[in-house]
Amino acid sequence: MADSRYRWQPQTGVVGAVLLIGTIAPLLAGLIAWVAGSASVADWCWAAGTVVAIAPALWWVISALRRGRIGVDLIAVLSLVGTLWVHEYLAGALIAVMLSGGHALDAAAERRATRDLRALLERAPRTARRRCGDVVRVVDLDEIGVGDILVIAAGEVVPTDGRILDSVAELDESALTGEPLQVERTAGQPVRSGVLNAGGVFEMRATATADESTYAGIVRLAREAGAATAPTVRLADRYAAWFLPLTLAVAGASYWLSGSLVRAVAVLVVATPCPLLLAAPVAIVSGLSRSSRIGVVVRDGGALENLGRATTLVMDKTGTVTAGRPIVTEVAAAPGADQTWLLRVAASVDQLSPHVLAEAIVTEALARGIELDVATAVSEQAGRGVTGEVDGHRVQVGKLAESTTVPGWARPVLNRARLDSAAIAWITVDDVPLGAVLLRDPLRRHAPRTLRRLREAGLNRLVMLTGDRPEPAREVATVLGLDEVCAEQSPADKVEAVRREADEHVTVMVGDGINDAPALAAATVGVAMGARGSTASSEAADIVLTTDRLDRLADAMDIARWSRRIAVQSATVGMALSLLAMVIAAVGWLPPAAGALLQEGIDVAVILNALRALRGGPAADRGLPTDTEELLRRFAAEHDVMQDALATLRTVADRIADRPDAAALATLETTHRFLVEDLLPHEQAEETQLYPALAGPLGGSEATATMSRAHAEIQRLTTRIGTHLELARARGGFDPDQVDDLLACLYGLYAVLRLHFVQEEENYFTLAADERL
Incomplete structure (x- = not known):
């Protein structure tokens, strides 16, 4: 099951290395011969190096034409042939080295492509247990027919669609729906292939053959989605659309006006698009390298380029914006x-x-x-x-x-x-x-902040697809501010939705389960949460987040946009300089060999500029002082400890509302003690220690002003609850007139604290470089 996008094969790297050596070696040999005074031997060496590059360059041009595109390699082929024609062998050898070097860099990016969607097939069962009377036999999947009785042991994957016969089956359907909680299926209820038996042994009656089952359909969807994905249009080819005809026009005009073929070749030599062939790949490969350092593995430069110009994000819910485990x-x-x-x-x-x-x-x-x-x-x-x-x-x-x-x-x-x-x-x-x-299954703490960052990075449409029910899906969408949410989506529904988005926009799809693999393959850029996600989703994706943190996608998008900006800048400046050199060559002031050397100087300049992508853009420096990070971790840990105590506020309120007796009063006393001895000191410490430390990184104290106002409200409600407690103690119980206000204070404080904790966790605690956060 080969995915058409992953064209890299190991032998490609060998061919690229041989080509690079085959062009550098003749250039160096010719230089040695020229220094030794043997000009004819030098010319033969340089001519050999030029010839070595012509064949692969011609093949690249033919391949581009077959895809309906005219790439920048055509200029290189014309200049290589032209230098041989006018006997400018050194210029040809220099162009050959630049050409092979550019494609070697591009191949280095492509080398990140690995295996295809093999994990889908590896997970699928090869055999099944079929019961005939009292005998259970192991048979191949293709022997299963509709109506056969199958025995599914604990831990086995259901081989085909069917219905439960006579017992309760507990199933892990996360491979199909993405939901982490097990579900029960009783006698007569349907069960789909590809789900895992998370309980005891049960029997089912097959309602479909293995080839017609749900899981087999997912495999076919992944294959079809990958095959339908259009080849990536690279940055260099987009610029070639106007640079190529302009170069040919200048070279033709030079020959027509001067009658000198050497001038025309000189124009082609200085027009050889090395800023595109070298600078753009260097910037993109630099971006790939920087991404890998933050736990984002990008399979090729095309994926990074597309990520940098994406406008739509489609995401799964479970394991992507939620933790994926209860x-x-x-x-x-x-x-x-x-x-x-x-x-x-x-x-x-x-x-x-x-x-x-x-x-x-x-x-x-x-x-x-x-x-x-x-x-x-x-x-x-x-x-x-x-x-x-x-x-x-x-x-x-x-x-x-x-x-x-x-x-x-x-x-x-x-x-x-x-x-x-x-x-x-x-x-x-x-x-x-x-x-x-x-x-x-909780929302990831950093999800809201990450999605805000993604919008700032240029994504103007956020869509969530999930196999979950509409109610929890709408709740998550409301919290995250999504543009659209589609619940109860099957793998086929997800593929269709992603295809619709990808037809209109450059679309990024994020998922983590086997059920997401076809949708990832259908998107312009597929992103897999690979740390805990399935192997199938990782294999189907163009980008894998190895740290299992969605905020790394925002970091990767910053890197992608910065790398692409540097690549465009390098290519634009380099081509502008090339255009100037073309004019000089056209009037006869720049012979081919000198033009090739000048082009080398331009190449060095743009490559050095392209290497700036290794440092990352202005948004890359999000570091905090060490002492501030320690404060964030300290208060995050205190939040974790107090989360359960917050629930007692609602519990005691429920108890007082149901029966305001002595037991309820004792519970209120315990709750008030927690508020005074634990919660308020925590809030005060945040106000005096954490918030001042965050003022610098966040750009001023106004960034925490609303949180300070929340602290004041927490203090007010706690004091009011304490007053009610004193009144109840003095009277030996709750006065009916005070119960309503006391309940309002308890429920209100519970709501304020829940919101306040979530806001701090999302806005502040996620700034710390701690995977646990």
Whole structure:
């Protein structure tokens, strides 16, 4: 399954090296012979070097013509032939070296192209387990027919489309939808090929052959999308559209007016587009080198050029603008139950489960410094959860049993899960539901800032395609300020949407899953989140972000635009100087050999200018003082610690609204103690230490003024809650007249703190060079 865009083959590098050596060696040999006084031998050496370059140059011209383009190589061919015709052999040898050197640099960029979409095929199963009566046999995929009963073992990829027969199947559909959370399919429900069995063994009835299945369709889509992608029009070829006819006109006019063929050849020699053949590739290769240093692997110079002029960004949601893996957002406990103990026993049971939600719960417990126990009698039921014994209690984490009624204390938890599009893992102890863990796939902390940077870099249309439901997709789109969002998209839908955008604009597509591979191949520039994303998406992409950070795309776009600007500048200045030299040569003041040497001087100047791309543009220096970065990391870590405590504000408010009794008052006292002893000192330290340190990098204290106003509001609401607490203590309970205002303060403070934390994390903490942020 070869992608037509990846034309680089290893032997191309060998041919380029041989050509470069084959032109440099005769030039040097001729210079040695000339210094030794053997002019005829020097001419033969230089002529040989010229001839060596003519054949490949002619082939490049023919290849361009076949693609419907006339490239700058045509001028080089004419000048090479012309120097032989008028016996200006040194000029020909110099042009040959410049020509082979330019293409060697261009080949160095192309060498970044690697394998094709082979990972799609590698992941696909080759065999399946087919049951006939009581016998299960392993058969090749092409032997599967519609109606066959297939047995899917744990960890296996479903080989074809079908329907579940008699059990609950827990499936990882991320390869198709990009969503990280497992889904359940019960008897009679459909299952698609390419998904992973994340639970126990189940049986299914095939409804399609392997060739007609969903996964096979994805492979075909990726192949077709790659084949339909138009070849990249390089910078040099775009300039050749006007430079070539102008050169021929000047050379022709010179010959017509003077009758001297030498003058015409001299014009062609100084017009040899080495600023295009050398300077532009040098700038682009410099950009490739700089990109690789920040964790952005660009496959070829054409991709970097296109990235530099892109106007539309299409992106997947899961794993691209979201983290791609669930995290715990809240641990709710029944009245009288200890939240930390519940999380400890739940994680102790879950640590033996490979389930993605179990992994998130264990990670949360360890992050809080909770020491886990070794659970015994652990068993896992697909689609239901994990059960084990801890501290003499029978603990189950997962779904509630069908016979279990959701307790009254959990109704607010269910509402929050529904409103926040969160998953719930119930913690049941001795058959009594005592806790619930809410989990979400969070927005990447740096995503909003990155998308703002991308808009500043020239992207004027941002589109999100996702296989997720419309509700969470619209929520993400609102936060990020996207222009359009399309939910419940299949891989085919994504390809069609990307093709529509690419037909009208230079389009960048960002994704991280196998389901994104066809869309990446269909875009002008495909970008894969490669650190955790699938191999297939990385192979289909033109650019791979190896650090798994979307903000690196903004950095790469800055580099691409800067490199392209330097390339255009070098080429423009070089061609302007060449035009001036052409006029001088046309009037007979510049013979071919001297013209070739002058052209070499122009080449050196523009190449030195092109090397400026290695340093990066003005936007490249985003560094912060070390002490400021340390402050950012310190306060980011404090945010992580206090995130869970923020949820208690809403929990205590719910409890007071439901029953303002002595237990609710005790909970309020604990919450107020957190506000006074932990939260307010944190906010005060930010105000006096962090914000002044950020004033310089952000251009003044006004950049943090709105955050300072938020600190004042947090202080006001905390003081007001403290006043309510004192009144309640004095009266021995809550006065009905104060409950409404107290609830407004608690809910209001919760909302202000959530927004304030997110704003600081997105605007300030992402400035620190810390991968965790």
